[in-house]
Amino acid sequence: MKELIARLVEAYGPSGNEEQVRALIQDEIKAHVDEARVDALGNLVALLKSDPGGQGKPPTRVMVAAHMDEIGIIVTHIDEEGFLRFAPIGGLTPLTILGNRAVFANGVTGTFGMEKREILPTEKPKLDRMFLDIGAPDKESALKLVSVGDAAAFSRGFAQAGNRLLAKAMDDRIGCAILIQVVKTLKRNPNDIYFVFTVQEEVGCRGAVTSTYGVQPDLAIAVDATDTGDTPEARPMNVTLGKGPAIKVKDAGMLAHPAVRRLLVEAAKGLGIPYQLEVLEGGSTDAMVMQTSREGVPSGVVSIPCRYVHSPSEMVDYDDVTNAVKLLIKVLEDRVTI
Amino acid sequence: MLLQSLSEACGLSGNEAEVRNLILKEVQGLVDEHRIDTLGNLITLKRCSNTGAARPRRVMIAAHMDEVGLMVTHIEKSGHLRFSKVGVLDDRTLLSKVVLVGNDRVPGVIGAKPIHLLKEKERHQVVETDQMYIDIGTSSREETERTVKRGDYVAFATRFSRLEGGLVKGKAFDDRAGCAALIELLRGRDSYPFDLYGVFTVQEEVGLRGARVAAYAVEPDYAFAFEGTVCDDSPKKKDLSPTTVLGGGPAITLADRSFFADKRLVKLLVETAEKNGIPYQFKQPMVGATDAGRIHLAREGVPSAAVAVPCRYIHSPVNILSLSDFENLIRLMSLSLVALPTLWPLP
Numbered sequence: 184m185k186e187l188i189a190r191l192v193e194a195y196g197p198s199g200n201e202e203q204v205r206a207l208i209q210d211e212i213k214a215h216v217d218e219a220r221v222d223a224l225g226n227l228v229a230l231l232k233s234d235p236g237g238q239g240k241p242p243t244r245v246m247v248a249a250h251m252d253e254i255g256i257i258v259t260h261i262d263e264e265g266f267l268r269f270a271p272i273g274g275l276t277p278l279t280i281l282g283n284r285a286v287f288a289n290g291v292t293g294t295f296g297m298e299k300r301e302i303l304p305t306e307k308p309k310l311d312r313m314f315l316d317i318g319a320p321d322k323e324s325a326l327k328l329v330s331v332g333d334a335a336a337f338s339r340g341f342a343q344a345g346n347r348l349l350a351k352a353m354d355d356r357i358g359c360a361i362l363i364q365v366v367k368t369l370k371r372n373p374n375d376i377y378f379v380f381t382v383q384e385e386v387g388c389r390g391a392v393t394s395t396y397g398v399q400p401d402l403a404i405a406v407d408a409t410d411t412g413d414t415p416e417a418r419p420m421n422v423t424l425g426k427g428p429a430i431k432v433k434d435a436g437m438l439a440h441p442a443v444r445r446l447l448v449e450a451a452k453g454l455g456i457p458y459q460l461e462v463l464e465g466g467s468t469d470a471m472v473m474q475t476s477r478e479g480v481p482s483g484v485v486s487i488p489c490r491y492v493h494s495p496s497e498m499v500d501y502d503d504v505t506n507a508v509k510l511l512i513k514v515l516e517d518r519v520t521i
Numbered sequence: 522m523l524l525q526s527l528s529e530a531c532g533l534s535g536n537e538a539e540v541r542n543l544i545l546k547e548v549q550g551l552v553d554e555h556r557i558d559t560l561g562n563l564i565t566l567k568r569c570s571n572t573g574a575a576r577p578r579r580v581m582i583a584a585h586m587d588e589v590g591l592m593v594t595h596i597e598k599s600g601h602l603r604f605s606k607v608g609v610l611d612d613r614t615l616l617s618k619v620v621l622v623g624n625d626r627v628p629g630v631i632g633a634k635p636i637h638l639l640k641e642k643e644r645h646q647v648v649e650t651d652q653m654y655i656d657i658g659t660s661s662r663e664e665t666e667r668t669v670k671r672g673d674y675v676a677f678a679t680r681f682s683r684l685e686g687g688l689v690k691g692k693a694f695d696d697r698a699g700c701a702a703l704i705e706l707l708r709g710r711d712s713y714p715f716d717l718y719g720v721f722t723v724q725e726e727v728g729l730r731g732a733r734v735a736a737y738a739v740e741p742d743y744a745f746a747f748e749g750t751v752c753d754d755s756p757k758k759k760d761l762s763p764t765t766v767l768g769g770g771p772a773i774t775l776a777d778r779s780f781f782a783d784k785r786l787v788k789l790l791v792e793t794a795e796k797n798g799i800p801y802q803f804k805q806p807m808v809g810a811t812d813a814g815r816i817h818l819a820r821e822g823v824p825s826a827a828v829a830v831p832c833r834y835i836h837s838p839v840n841i842l843s844l845s846d847f848e849n850l851i852r853l854m855s856l857s858l859v860a861l862p863t864l865w866p867l868p
């Protein structure tokens with residue numbers, strides 16, 4: 184699974200530009216699902232039909248979602264000297280980008296710089312005082328490589344640190360990897376499972392709005408990365424790397440449906456795998472909008488604890504990842520009822 | 522001129538009737554059907570030229586009727602009106618402006634302390650809206666209440682006129698320029714090879730509210746938003762984006778705070794412009810939001826784009842636009858709509 188994770192996290196896909204990630208996922212799952220389609224916004228919606236010979240009742244429609252997009256930047260202006268000004272795509276912290284590189288869809292790579300004379304040594308730099316340098320000596324040369332509106336993502340290779348994995352875009356390629364692994368591993372399926380790889384989560388869960396409307400699920404689970412409270416002087420948060428997948432109770436955008444939460448907790452207990460309950464004070468996931476689709480959908484989240492989230496080096500624990508796969512399989516191999 | 526009457530009409534968010542009536546009068550003879558929905562959107566339909574098609578494709582073009590302005594929140598004993606803002610306005614642009622209060626257009630002035638009486642510190646401060654008042658000439662609450670009540674809308678009393686260089690000034694070009702362009706587009710051609718829904722929306726300035734329900738009802742296959750958009754082309758010290766430039770042609774959105782434009786539609790617009798020698802520009806990404814931000818999320822999702830007429834001093838009592846940008850927007854869209862069916866497999 185590590186090889187799959189490495190390929191996913193190294194793929195390019197800032198919000199609105201998920202094509203490369205989608206192609207990779209399509210390739211991985213096509214042999215394992217009954218149908219897969221791409222909707223108007225670019226979500227990949229794959230259906231794994233229930234095994235024949237059900238008990239007569241229509242199968243439960245379960246939606247499991249992970250988002251394909253990652254944070255990044257979008258070029259807003261190219262100046263006469265060939266420097267690119269940009270706006271953030273998603274929650275980008277200025278401190279995390281200095282010294283880092285960004286890459287465009289066509290492979291053009293640049294490094295971030297800032298207006299040194301304008302920024303006091305004691306001041307935190309702001310994004311509008313920063314620029315991307317792609318090595319172009321002037322505007323004309325820059326325009327041959329990129330255009331206004333082109334998006335770039337962090338450029339960072341996958342690495343292992345002990346039992347932990349380090350990469351950009353772990354949020355939420357780790358969710359994509361888990362879904363792919365579940366699709367490939369499921370032995371038994373009494374439900375109609377919609378595996379949905381969504382677009383534009385980082386800019387407001389937009390892909391989940393339209394895909395959930397289309398799928399019309401009876402129950403929905405998002406799989407996404409979440410913050411932790413286990414680093415020196417961290418903001419207090421009861422989620423720790425390596426202590427198992429986190430089952431969401433609430434975040435800034437939703438209260439997980441208690442029955443979905445219970446379903447996940449019972450499955451973890453049944454398996455005897457570690458799990459933790461998550462209360463996240465800032466931020467949310469696709470489940471926020473899945474829950475209010477149409478007449479409402481009971482929704483929950485399996486979160487993968489992730490340190491340094493929204494930075495070029497996000498860290499997850501490999502055991503948390505494999506346990507999340509086991510947890511989802513356990514839930515999906517039985518008929519889902521709540 | 523249509524743009525003039527639309528600009529001088531008053532229609533703040535939630536109170537678009539005057540503008541809607543004016544538009545209705547213009548489009549009635551140009552469309553096959555029209556209706557006004559629960560929220561007040563005017564939804565018009567020009568039927569597909571191919572009447573044999575089983576389920577013709579649907580294309581929606583939205584322009585919002587509402588404009589930014591003020592609302593009376595309180596009447597002082599002295600007869601002065603306190604107000605709050607409807608939509609996003611810069612406090613610095615409000616003082617000493619002439620306004621029209623209520624549907625009867627009672628004239629008033631946003632009062633300002635004379636410079637003679639300003640303390641040194643006050644000269645460097647922005648007066649905030651809650652410190653301002655509107656003076657309609659009355660001297661008691663009773664007298665004011667004869668013509669004005671709490672909740673009345675307040676619009677700017679800006680007249681439309683022509684400037685040098687093919688430019689015009691007026692108020693509410695955001696989005697009466699879009700409304701005027703949509704009307705002209707409906708006038709331009711008898712029909713298209715798809716059902717064309719021209720939708721004049723309400724309450725865009727307070728959160729894209731009308732477009733949300735209109736797009737749900739219309740259920741379009743493709744959508745466009747017509748807008749008046751931010752332009753900041755005054756000279757600057759730093760080499761930064763002017764957002765858009767007046768006279769540079771219609772501004773195509775690549776991405777803004779509300780949506781990413783559909784890449785196929787953007788390509789179609791650009792290719793149409795280049796093939797026909799129509800000037801165009803890309804709006805600075807990630808600035809502003811339009812009705813497309815709601816439309817593209819309707820039901821299972823709608824590929825959407827936004828094209829706009831650049832407007833200087835947008836969201837203030839007076840805006841300036843270039844008539845050439847306005848006309849080029851109509852031309853670009855008219856030709857792009859004809860080419861639009863290349864995006865779908867024809868029956």
